[in-house]
Amino acid sequence: MKIIMIGHGMVGHKFIESVLEHVGDDVEITILAEEPRLAYDRVHLTEYFSGKSAKDLTLCRADFADAYGIDLRLNTKAVAIDQSHKTVTTNHGDVLSFDKLILATGSYAFVPPISGNDRENCFVYRTIEDLDAIRAASLNAKSGVVIGGGLLGLEAAKALRDLNLETHVVEFAPRLMAVQIDDLGGKVLRAKIENLGVKVHTQKATSSIEEGATTKHVMKFGDGSELETDIILFSAGIRPRDELARQSGLALGERGGIMINDYCQTSNPDIYAIGECALWQNKIYGLVAPGYDMARIAAKHVTEQTCAEFAGADMSTKLKLMGVDVASVGDAHAMTPNALSYFYADEDTQVYKKIVVNGEKTKLLGAVLVGCAKEYNDLLQMMLNGLALPENPESLIMPGYAQSSAKSGGSGVDLLPDSATICSCNNVSKADICSAIAEGSTSLGALKKCTKAATACGGCAPLVTQVLKSELQRQGVTVNNHICEHFAYSRQELYHLVRVNEIKTFDDLIQQHGHGLGCDICKPTAANILASCWNDFVLKPSHAGLQDSNDYYLGNIQKDGSYSVVPRMAGGEVTPDGLIAVGQIAKEYGLYTKLTGGQRVDMFGAQIHQLPEIWEKLIAAGFESGHAYGKSLRTVKSCVGSTWCRYGVDDSVGLAIFLENRYKGLRSPHKLKMAVSGCTRECAEAQSKDVGVIATEKGWNLYVCGNGGMKPRHAELLASDLDTQTLIKYIDRFFMFYVQTADRLQRTSVWRDNMEGGLDYLKDVVVHDSLGLAAELERRMSYVVGTYQDEWRTAVEDPEVRKRFVTFINAKAEQQQDPHIQFAEVRGQIRPKTEAERDRSRIPVVEA
Numbered sequence: 001m002k003i004i005m006i007g008h009g010m011v012g013h014k015f016i017e018s019v020l021e022h023v024g025d026d027v028e029i030t031i032l033a034e035e036p037r038l039a040y041d042r043v044h045l046t047e048y049f050s051g052k053s054a055k056d057l058t059l060c061r062a063d064f065a066d067a068y069g070i071d072l073r074l075n076t077k078a079v080a081i082d083q084s085h086k087t088v089t090t091n092h093g094d095v096l097s098f099d100k101l102i103l104a105t106g107s108y109a110f111v112p113p114i115s116g117n118d119r120e121n122c123f124v125y126r127t128i129e130d131l132d133a134i135r136a137a138s139l140n141a142k143s144g145v146v147i148g149g150g151l152l153g154l155e156a157a158k159a160l161r162d163l164n165l166e167t168h169v170v171e172f173a174p175r176l177m178a179v180q181i182d183d184l185g186g187k188v189l190r191a192k193i194e195n196l197g198v199k200v201h202t203q204k205a206t207s208s209i210e211e212g213a214t215t216k217h218v219m220k221f222g223d224g225s226e227l228e229t230d231i232i233l234f235s236a237g238i239r240p241r242d243e244l245a246r247q248s249g250l251a252l253g254e255r256g257g258i259m260i261n262d263y264c265q266t267s268n269p270d271i272y273a274i275g276e277c278a279l280w281q282n283k284i285y286g287l288v289a290p291g292y293d294m295a296r297i298a299a300k301h302v303t304e305q306t307c308a309e310f311a312g313a314d315m316s317t318k319l320k321l322m323g324v325d326v327a328s329v330g331d332a333h334a335m336t337p338n339a340l341s342y343f344y345a346d347e348d349t350q351v352y353k354k355i356v357v358n359g360e361k362t363k364l365l366g367a368v369l370v371g372c373a374k375e376y377n378d379l380l381q382m383m384l385n386g387l388a389l390p391e392n393p394e395s396l397i398m399p400g401y402a403q404s405s406a407k408s409g410g411s412g413v414d415l416l417p418d419s420a421t422i423c424s425c426n427n428v429s430k431a432d433i434c435s436a437i438a439e440g441s442t443s444l445g446a447l448k449k450c451t452k453a454a455t456a457c458g459g460c461a462p463l464v465t466q467v468l469k470s471e472l473q474r475q476g477v478t479v480n481n482h483i484c485e486h487f488a489y490s491r492q493e494l495y496h497l498v499r500v501n502e503i504k505t506f507d508d509l510i511q512q513h514g515h516g517l518g519c520d521i522c523k524p525t526a527a528n529i530l531a532s533c534w535n536d537f538v539l540k541p542s543h544a545g546l547q548d549s550n551d552y553y554l555g556n557i558q559k560d561g562s563y564s565v566v567p568r569m570a571g572g573e574v575t576p577d578g579l580i581a582v583g584q585i586a587k588e589y590g591l592y593t594k595l596t597g598g599q600r601v602d603m604f605g606a607q608i609h610q611l612p613e614i615w616e617k618l619i620a621a622g623f624e625s626g627h628a629y630g631k632s633l634r635t636v637k638s639c640v641g642s643t644w645c646r647y648g649v650d651d652s653v654g655l656a657i658f659l660e661n662r663y664k665g666l667r668s669p670h671k672l673k674m675a676v677s678g679c680t681r682e683c684a685e686a687q688s689k690d691v692g693v694i695a696t697e698k699g700w701n702l703y704v705c706g707n708g709g710m711k712p713r714h715a716e717l718l719a720s721d722l723d724t725q726t727l728i729k730y731i732d733r734f735f736m737f738y739v740q741t742a743d744r745l746q747r748t749s750v751w752r753d754n755m756e757g758g759l760d761y762l763k764d765v766v767v768h769d770s771l772g773l774a775a776e777l778e779r780r781m782s783y784v785v786g787t788y789q790d791e792w793r794t795a796v797e798d799p800e801v802r803k804r805f806v807t808f809i810n811a812k813a814e815q816q817q818d819p820h821i822q823f824a825e826v827r828g829q830i831r832p833k834t835e836a837e838r839d840r841s842r843i844p845v846v847e848a
């Protein structure tokens with residue numbers, strides 16, 4: 001069977017993913033993609049101006065087509081469909097035959113028929129190429145206007161604001177988001193948007209766009225007023241791209257759109273239409289979730305699998321527009337006969353909530369939430385599944401309802417049927433999640449990986465977490481995060497006990513809050529917490545016995561029993577004298593030397609008794625501990641930046657050195673790695689680190705929660721275009737919030753994946769100080785920075801500490817060499833001998 005798909009957007013790619021689940025090698029798939037790039041995430045397109053690259057937004061691997069044997073043709077437009085001969089003709093003159101044809105052509109941005117709408121610096125907001133053009137124009141602009149105050153219009157306004165332009169929104173209707181929210185909600189939304197510096201103009205009909213006196217354009221309105229601007233973005237709705245279907249004779253709706261049946265077939269049963277080009281029962285769905293549903297149904301029908309029928313989609317939405325929570329559920333405008341509405345408004349915090357119920361007060365029909373949307377998931381599920389209302393429906397939107405319902409069981413997830421859709425983007429039901437939990441996916445991160453729930457827009461993550469907790473409890477699974485049998489507390493709880501009660505030793509901690517003697521789990525964990533809070537020397541008598549083997553000897557033990565020596569080279573910078581000193585010391589002690597990915601020199605092959613001598617000489621040469629052995633900051637990698645590189649826009653080395661010297665010694669739940677790149681070419685690979693910083697023309701972009709290793713994870717943009725002072729403030733808060741709340745041995749990436757609310761919540765805490773913790777987090781980081789000590793300097797200067805660095809406690813200094821540690825030579829350096837190479841005669845054998 002030959003399948004041709006025209007279009008490779010989000011919905012088209014979902015069709016390909018779905019169809020690949022059901023076909024064998026006898027199916028040939030061809031994709032005709034008009035754009036020059038692979039499918040990308042248009043839902044998060046605005047983040048392109050916040051620092052994400054086109055690669056970040058891509059939905060698939062660069063080699064996905066080759067991996068699955070798909071004929072992918074980029075920059076290729078279908079220009080004709082011949083229904084009778086079942087062929088498609090491309091703009092390159094190729095004529096391709098098909099058995100099944102999928103139209104996933106999407107939509108185009110509607111541009112109102114205004115005089116002057118084709119002037120230079122007038123754009124639509126639809127593709128990455130559009131955004132590149134807008135960014136280029138913004139370099140010589142001071143102001144920008146968005147025509148259209150709907151969902152896409154406000155997203156476009158955020159883009160202009162991210163480009164540091166004076167931003168205006170012009171809307172024909174009397175309020176913003178007129179389709180989704182009511183007048184009172186629109187009033188609150190307008191106030192919040194204007195508080196962010198965006199100027200809103202409602203009830204404005206643009207009559208013409210002309211040459212401006214001091215700007216590129218002047219917009220003239222029907223009421224006689226004018227507005228000058230340099231850039232204009234049209235975001236006044238979408239129209240289905242149905243021109244190819246029209247030319248080929250497929251049935252269309254009166255106002256456009258390719259007519260489809262419940263299986264997404266057009267008037268020709270071998271041709272399917274999905275997404276925003278498709279018209280089902282005279283409706284076009286402009287959200288991604290219904291498009292995904294169409295894609296899955298069409299994929300099964302094309303491959304003759306049993307499939308459900310498309311039954312329409314709920315158009316409820318929850319968004320964060322320029323940091324403002326906005327949600328609309330069901331019949332938000334109370335259009336149902338005899339409907340009743342309840343309102344809650346807080347003018348001080350600019351929060352507005354409304355629910356719509358039936359006349360009998362038994363069923364929820366709709367809701368509007370502006371400024372705070374934490375009730376969205378509960379209200380949506382209540383509406384979709386027809387759950388009974390509480391006796392006082394208004395309580396659903398009153399402050400404190402979420403907490404009280406959680407305690408009492410309320411309307412919670414227990415009442416949802418198994419068929420309830422939890423993740424509409426990926427069509428994941430409650431039953432799917434419960435099944436995954438039963439099979440061992442007992443964390444939010446594991447459920448995301450197994451079911452794909454909360455991996456698209458992410459809005460359902462809190463609800464997925466509720467299902468997880470409820471199902472584990474129902475199955476009788478006792479889920480606790482106690483660190484071990486000696487402490488009935490999580491790491492986070494232990495941290496707060498230590499901090500609040502000012503506990504300084506493990507003995508005091510276990511006496512007050514634990515029992516027994518402790519173990520090799522709780523002791524190192526407690527040692528790490530004590531170091532994070534009070535920054536004492538880890539080898540103090542009261543702390544030394546708690547440490548694992550690496551911290552106990554301030555070095556990483558290797559496979560042969562020798563240790564590594566890793567001096568700090570902040571930002572990867574080292575002087576010639578420093579390099580010479582390292583070389584001389586390595587040569588004197590016969591150590592293997594290796595340049596690492598962290599941009600420093602590691603030395604291997606040192607025996608325990610040699611460590612203080614080696615470090616004494618390194619300290620004399622100006623080096624200090626690189627903390628390669630600890631759960632702490634390891635390195636801050638950098639490129640050469642603007643100092644040397646002709647592409648660099650800022651001093652990445654200088655910032656990297658500052659950051660490494662600031663956070664060196666910070667003890668944390670897991671190791672920390674950072675990087676600073678001097679431009680968006682990203683030579684320092686900052687977006688693969690726990691904290692990454694990239695220089696822009698306007699400041700620094702801050703990325704968090706990335707990592708390499710066995711499960712690489714791309715870091716996410718936390719904030720953009722920051723000045724250096726604000727950047728450091730945000731990093732202080734981020735690190736300390738992680739130190740305080742993460743689980744034992746949890747990397748920042750896993751911590752973020754298991755965090756309810758995800759990146760948005762993290763932004764609220766770190767950037768917007770939603771918990772009111774910012775000052776305290778900064779103060780605690782300041783304490784850590786101010787009490788730093790080089791652990792190796794303290795160790796070599798303390799005779800009692802030096803005594804622990806012996807191979808044999810009952811041997812003289814000249815007899816400390818461990819005969820078990822043996823080396824061979826390769827490429828002019830040492831390496832551990834293999835088992836076959838080892839000289840057994842050198843190892844003393846005691847006869848029984």
